Amino acid sequence: MPIAANKAVSIDYTLTNDAGEVIDSSAGGAPLVYLQGAGNIIPGLEKALEGKDVGAELTVAIEPEEAYGEYSAELVSTLSRSMFEGVDELEVGMQFHASAPDGQMQIVTIRDLDGDDVTVDGNHPLAGQRLHFQVKIVAIRDASQEEIAHGHVHGEGGHQH
């Protein structure tokens, strides 16, 4: 059963950056389980896995536009500390949920603190980076109607609800 839309797929993976540093890996833990065709994983990886079967091993390099997007300087802005009322102590690297002008939730990261100025960055931490995946396909099954309706996988390795 090759990977196609609406299959629940389990993969072991290691993600490295251009410098060869490991950013994320399923090694030592349970495989990642996702629903193909539902945007659960980045588009480039979904495309690379389409049509592959259990046991297949792939090494793929994915450009930013097929991963977390290009880095956008427009997403960096300077806010006043008063915008962070209720936060005891601001630190570089802290992340907050914020709503973007289009109403979508995004995560912003504090990049710099200077007096009353707080510089925040709404880019995904991996924006602008080429990503290298080593993937082994562990299991493929048909997703249930409920999983397809929800757009994610249930049970072990998936959503528990």
Ligand SMILES: [Zn+2]
């Ligand atoms: Zn669900």
